[in-house]
Amino acid sequence: MRTQETFPVTPGARLAAARIASVDALRGFSLLGILVVNIAFLASGYRMAGLAEPAFDSSLDWGVRWVVTLFLENKFYLLFSFLFGYSFTLQVGSAERQGRPFGPMFLRRLAGLFLLGLAHAVLLFPGDILTTYAAVGLALLIFRRIRPRTAVLLAVALTLLLALGFVLLAVLAMTGLDMSGTVADGSAEAAASDTALGGGFWQIVSEHLRKLSLIIVLRVLFQGPAVLAACLIGLAVGKLGVLGDLSRHTGTLRKLQWTGFTAGLAGAFFYTLSAWSGAVGKFWGEAVDLVTAPLLAAAYGATFLRLLPHLPRLGRLLAAPGRMALSNYLAQSLICSLIFTGYGLALVDQVSPALEVLMALGIFALQVVYSRWWLKRHRYGPVEWLLRFLTYWRKPAARA
Template sequence: MRTQGTSPARPDAPLAAARIASVDALRGFALFGILVVNIAFLASGYRMAGMAEPAFGSSLDWGVRWVVTLFFENKFYLLFSFLFGYSFTLQVGSAARRGLPFAPMFLRRLAGLGLLGLAHAVLLFPGDILTTYAAVGLALLLFRAVRPRTAVLLAVALTVLLALGFALLAVLATSGMDLSGRVADGSAQAAASDSALGGAFWDIVSEHLRKLSLIIVARVLFQGPAVLAACLIGLAVGKLGALRDVRAYTETLRRLQWAGFTVGLAGALYYTSSAWNGAEHRFWGEAVDLVTAPLLAAAYAATFLRLLPYLPRAGRALAAPGRMALSNYLAQSLICSLIFTGYGLALIERVSPPAEVLIALGIFALQVGYSRWWLRRHRYGPVEWWLRYLTYWRSPTDGTGGRTDGAGPGRSRTRGGRHAAPAKMA
């Protein structure tokens, strides 16, 4: 990574490049976890309604559901959100070094994310998170001058308020108020949803729009603030430069591992045990998970970053899809839609939870190979290229030539001609 006042030939340039690659690898790791969670929601209308698929009730099916809920659900999107906030600080610094006005560029970037997210939600997956990032990005723009300590305190306050909100819902549900119909479909509607998703194009789009109308309030009131809290932590870490030299923060990483794999895992266990019960149990589980899931996600990140120097091949494999994570995120929904909906094979409600996980592994393995192939020939992923064009309002140079976005003509490379300083991702 080139910084202000440095030479591209400085002695520690390979180490700086490796640091950036570690962030891309972490992003690739988060992308895989998101796929493992999302595929269940793409494969069944029942899962979107918060219920188990009635056709799959074996011990193995339930074991897989528990593993995914315990170790994956609500953890990896927090990692992705943390990296969104971290990348925001890199973009601010890059614009400052080049003397470019940051706010107009970032607003164009957010507009692009919002358009992509809207199309993604309507055509492929109502659980889209890109529209949430577009909205949260506006808040980051307002908070970009805050100190790291202030950012952390804001994140903690948001998390506590959200947990109290779910606790209030749990109390209301316990007192007898029926909240289930307000936040999710019932079993009859879930079956109807499966039928629509297995139908023609307009049936699928209409069903996506219906689901969006159900979850939009929950997204604004709950998911948005949770994403913002994780982004604020990423903002604080970026301002501190903590990921520039992970070895300098070994003790902090160890503490995160201890907290995450004790308190965080205990909270995840409680959340998992409550996820398949009545509304009041689910709300209490959500309240606990909002507080403890960030700890477990942090423990995942800390463990990953500490192990990465000992697993260089795994790091390189994950860094490739991480560099073009936006393209791969959208491609995951497209591939799953072709498998499960009427766009393609229409296998909705016909694939068991274990098979879903195997399909997710296969999709991600293909994305690792495709991403490495693509990045040997192009500087950016296809969607990243479009978003960069919109951000800088000019065409980024692709292939191996110079850059047109003002970052300078040269880029450090690793052995074999691969780019060592990957493009930043939203």
């Protein structure tokens, strides 16, 4: 059982437990950032269409949008993807120690992840990333024997190619490319989306399916490779065992902080300036952000890991939701759907950006409390238990 409260006997086991706890805490930290970003897209069809909600135009509203876009957007899903790649190496190592064939188990796990993601996208949030992880997992399975240096070089190459792709889109948009048929069709598209999301079950599902049909090409061409690049970095770090003894890599963590908080923040500022400036500006901003967002995400991760030994209580609080991150990720969408869509209160486009952030913090605080309560009684989160059953094709132990 992975907890910080129960200490193993041997020094090596202590080191392994600390490593797992730090990864769980970092995963919980990433989950909070993802929620603060995603809640805006769950709360309004305008945000999903790439527009600001017209009902909220005060200085406070714009200040919150800028802060979230500058510091959070496109950073925390990369950090989470890095952890997906890192955890992949732990799963491979566990299978080898147990003498189990890894491929069939992992394929069953990916199939389960894909089905969960598909249900999530159709029923709750078309911005789902689980299906992307399932597809990227196939690539990790193919690349599992890749050398760390090769994995990093491949991640860099993917990132640069994606950035060039957005540069090409920007150039095409400057020449008058027709951008209709995408999610960002404008205010009419957003208003129609709000109406559908505030309706009944079938209206909501139909709207989610429609959005999926519009964004699937962009997801396959752009988000998938970006996630794969972050996963490859995680794969390399896992192979090198860097997170096993962070004290040996303090210099590297410092360099990540300096680079991320300079080049990363500069790129994030440019991205934020361009985020509300039309198609051409958005494409240029995306091109820059693809290169610099990973640097800022790395700086966040490095800073968090360096501070964690000095903030053990915070680490324990974040490790609990991090241990059952899949359950909490899906629960976040469910809770927000009950608040914002016709599934529940139908408050779509009626909540200000500032209140959205406060609601996100409140939801995550509840998840911290619930996760700690649940894990005192169970070894795995509810969805983690299901995915583990699909992976090993036998009933896991339920009790802690």
